[in-house]
Amino acid sequence: MATIAFLGLGNMGYPMAGHLANSGHQLRVFNRTHNKAQRWAEEFPGTACTTPATTTHNADAVILCVGRDADVRELLNDQLLAQLQPGTLLIDHTTTSARLAEELAARCAEQGLRFADVPVSGGQQGAINGQLSLMAGCAAADYDDIVRITAPYTRLIERLGNPGCGQKAKMVNQICVAGLIQALAEGLQFARNAGLDAEQVMKVIGQGAASSWQLQNRHQTMLNGEFDHGFAVDWMRKDLQICLQEALHNGSSLPVTALVDQFYGELQQQGAGKLDTSALLLRLPKSSR
Ligand SMILES: NC(=O)c1ccc[n+]([C@@H]2O[C@H](COP(=O)([O-])OP(=O)(O)OC[C@H]3O[C@@H](n4cnc5c(N)ncnc54)[C@H](OP(=O)(O)O)[C@@H]3O)[C@@H](O)[C@H]2O)c1
Structure with a gap:
């Protein structure tokens, strides 16, 4: 001890x-x-x-x-x-x-x-x-x-x-997660706008190739409009800035990460920096049709 x-x-x-x-x-x-x-x-x-x-x-x-x-x-x-x-x-x-x-x-x-x-x-x-x-x-x-x-x-x-490699692996994690959350937000928006029962869609696709930690743990709260929990937009923005900076050094191209980083920047400007990263759904329009 x-x-x-x-x-x-x-x-x-x-x-x-x-x-x-x-x-x-x-x-x-x-x-x-x-x-x-x-x-x-x-x-x-x-x-x-x-x-x-x-x-x-x-x-x-x-x-x-x-x-x-x-x-x-x-x-x-x-x-x-x-x-x-x-x-x-x-x-x-x-x-x-x-x-x-x-x-x-x-x-x-x-x-x-x-x-x-x-x-x-x-x-x-x-x-x-x-x-x-x-x-x-x-x-x-x-x-x-x-x-x-x-x-x-x-x-x-x-x-x-050696030292530094742990942080680089965490960057890979955040790069993968950023795209996943945006994709989940788009999928939920699309399901609703298509007139589907989004919960039912998640139940079935959650058992298939589209499943992810984000889908399993976040789709319900996103559908409920609950974002006051979890991993804050402000922290995610900090992490994505670190990823984009490192990508400049190692010659990686991160177009999706850069786009999602901008989306999080918009949320911060709207005062949503303390909300969970799944708040990306709030940026997407509900169909008026
Ligand atoms: N939350 C998650 O889901 C999650 C997941 C993976 C990794 N992380 C990472 O883990 C780290 C901590 O996240 P968290 O969610 O625990 O953050 P948090 O709840 O905001 O806590 C941050 C802690 O750091 C302290 N602190 C900040 N700046 C300081 C300074 N200059 N001097 C002394 N203490 C200082 C804060 O003290 P006060 O209480 O005085 O503010 C607080 O105890 C972050 O780097 C985050 O990116 C978070």
Whole structure:
């Protein structure tokens, strides 16, 4: 059992840190908005700290799940890294650019620290159920420790390569998902406008080649007009910008991703940034015929 510092108790981090605490690790947690950390410590065995420095002091592993590149940079600043013990394992579950992961891994190595980018997939429900898919970018020698530590909230973990490769795999995930959600929104719109029972259509095509996680888990809420849950448009936009940027570097063409990114931009302009990504349906017209 290890002493683990967990930074960032958002929709994902809160239950993930909870699984670690319940599995017997010694947990110290930090959240920028402290009352969330206090609430967490009332629910799980562990200590709520008020600064990242006190949280990470003498920890065996430091785990992060915050928002974007700038947030990770802010937390893992030079001062914080300098006070960590040599050999400390840093696991970043935030979805960020691959460049950030590469840069942090190099900086950590200079100080004898071990850094891994391990973005996740499976949503808030996957985090609550301890059923996430993890994409690891790390030194081969660190992988077994990462597997052991993250086991309480992991359904499947794969090492994709050295630091940065986990984030690149997560980009593939987001590229695939973006097209799927838009296609599902178009299909639902078409079914309604064609005068079909959209629910009945989903029931039958959901057993065929058109099925997907999005169809199974989102068609009902989309038909009900419920979008106040799940994975926020703002986060998806952040992720798609990262994908498009990386594609410029590696020479990929992402026409559908670029289009869906624009659609999400429209939703943000309409004030729908906090809604679930399935809110793409809201952009599509209902037939007046
Ligand atoms: N939600 C999902 O379904 C999902 C799925 C896969 C991956 N992800 C990725 O996982 C990460 C977290 O997502 P989430 O849904 O848990 O987000 P969230 O609910 O918005 O939580 C973000 C957390 O990061 C903290 N934070 C943000 N900026 C910070 C900073 N500069 N310094 C310190 N703490 C900071 C926030 O603190 P406060 O409480 O003070 O705001 C909060 O605890 C994101 O990178 C997201 O893209 C999310």
